[in-house]
Amino acid sequence: MMDLKELIGKREGENFELHREYLNPFLVRVLEIIGYDVVYTRGKGAWLYDADGNRYLDFLSGYSVFNLGRNHPKVKAALMQVLELDRPNLVQMDCPLLAGILAQRLVEVVRRSFPGLDTVFFTNSGAEAVEGALKFARAATGRPRFLHLEHSFHGLTLGALSVNGDAYFRGGFGELLPATAIPMNDLAALERELKRGDVACFIAEPIQGKGVYVPDDDFLPAAQRLCRKYKALFVLDEVQTGFGRTGKFFCGEHWGLDPDIVTVAKTLSGGYVPVGAIIARRGVHRKVFRNLERAVVHSNTFGMNELAMAAGIATLEALEEEGLVARAAELGARFQAGLVALQQKYELVVDVRGKGLMLGIEFAPPRSLKLKAAWKGVEGVKRGLFAQLIVMALMREYRLLTQVSAHGVNIIKFLPPLIVGEEEIDYALEALDGVLAEAHRFPGGIWGLGKELVKAALSR
Numbered sequence: 001m002m003d004l005k006e007l008i009g010k011r012e013g014e015n016f017e018l019h020r021e022y023l024n025p026f027l028v029r030v031l032e033i034i035g036y037d038v039v040y041t042r043g044k045g046a047w048l049y050d051a052d053g054n055r056y057l058d059f060l061s062g063y064s065v066f067n068l069g070r071n072h073p074k075v076k077a078a079l080m081q082v083l084e085l086d087r088p089n090l091v092q093m094d095c096p097l098l099a100g101i102l103a104q105r106l107v108e109v110v111r112r113s114f115p116g117l118d119t120v121f122f123t124n125s126g127a128e129a130v131e132g133a134l135k136f137a138r139a140a141t142g143r144p145r146f147l148h149l150e151h152s153f154h155g156l157t158l159g160a161l162s163v164n165g166d167a168y169f170r171g172g173f174g175e176l177l178p179a180t181a182i183p184m185n186d187l188a189a190l191e192r193e194l195k196r197g198d199v200a201c202f203i204a205e206p207i208q209g210k211g212v213y214v215p216d217d218d219f220l221p222a223a224q225r226l227c228r229k230y231k232a233l234f235v236l237d238e239v240q241t242g243f244g245r246t247g248k249f250f251c252g253e254h255w256g257l258d259p260d261i262v263t264v265a266k267t268l269s270g271g272y273v274p275v276g277a278i279i280a281r282r283g284v285h286r287k288v289f290r291n292l293e294r295a296v297v298h299s300n301t302f303g304m305n306e307l308a309m310a311a312g313i314a315t316l317e318a319l320e321e322e323g324l325v326a327r328a329a330e331l332g333a334r335f336q337a338g339l340v341a342l343q344q345k346y347e348l349v350v351d352v353r354g355k356g357l358m359l360g361i362e363f364a365p366p367r368s369l370k371l372k373a374a375w376k377g378v379e380g381v382k383r384g385l386f387a388q389l390i391v392m393a394l395m396r397e398y399r400l401l402t403q404v405s406a407h408g409v410n411i412i413k414f415l416p417p418l419i420v421g422e423e424e425i426d427y428a429l430e431a432l433d434g435v436l437a438e439a440h441r442f443p444g445g446i447w448g449l450g451k452e453l454v455k456a457a458l459s460r
């Protein structure tokens, strides 16, 4: 028998060497530069641990995979049972029971938010769910073009990349699908594009993951009405915002939306197994799977695998039993109020935004002369380095994991697991307060870190 514990015990610490050699050396370098080259040995709830027993508060949640926290006992138990039961997994020419049960339960919860949705197609990832949604939209409308928002992120496969709103990701991969970016809140631009009559769908994240941009309250409802008027589908990408993240089960609920397709992934399997789903109106689904001949016209090998399905069933139950959606709203309000207090205290903080436990804080150039010089010293080298400096300091001084929310922006995103307590929220606020206080002192510790970062950025 392979002894995994022994293997890990023997090789622990070789992580970065192995990745430098066989995976992505540049990612290794980035992690080293920003001090994220930690060898984690365990994860539980909102915390990660290293070999020395240090603990790290995880406000990244694997990009919102861990709404339930890491290694949730209920999901773990379900997975162990699947293994013990020697289930007839992936027969393929089959209709597996667990996929049917998860689809039924997903439709039940989705319909509380979006009553029009009633069919499910399982995928292996968020990007695959988006790819499928784009195909479904073409099949349902017979039209070729897609609309998306500026700053959008829907995954990095070629179709999903075509509706990406950031030149950084799009560049260097050749021609993409026909798609047009719309500025958020610009209904006139949206209508102008829809009027051309060639749009299959408008796809949007209800709150954008890159930058935590929240639309004006009237934008998405009006965008949905325009889509109906011009007979394009309205697709909501809830891959990151779904499953309670924003204080509602699905984020689109904040605006009473009624999309034609919703894409989900991430938290659906409680963070254990890749999974995703396209949840669509039956009318749309029927345009794809419309007769015997086209019964398998869109399919995949692993989508309905038993581990993902069992984890999904357990995850939906755990979210409900632990009241995590209401908890995200409640703790999110506490966190947001604390961030707003920091905004009032520190001139470098210009905005706090988001909903529930998907929050962002944005920095902008200081007004005071002394800080202006320090700011220029890092931001003059590369835009977004200041936020990276804050992320580095939060990690180095407080062992708090966060991330710069997009490429070249001074926005930090917080995605704590929904199971965090008040103490953890308060600890994160304390950490930010400490680091921001330092950032407002020049010369000082955090600006010293800046020198290291600038040196590394220049030596790329």
Ligand SMILES: Cc1ncc(COP(=O)(O)O)c(C=O)c1O
Binding pocket: 063, 125, 126, 127, 128, 130, 153, 154, 155, 156, 205, 209, 237, 238, 239, 240, 241, 265, 266
């Ligand atoms: C809104 C959104 N859609 C799609 C994706 C892609 O998901 P995956 O990384 O599972 O392909 C992401 C990933 O971050 C996302 O945030």
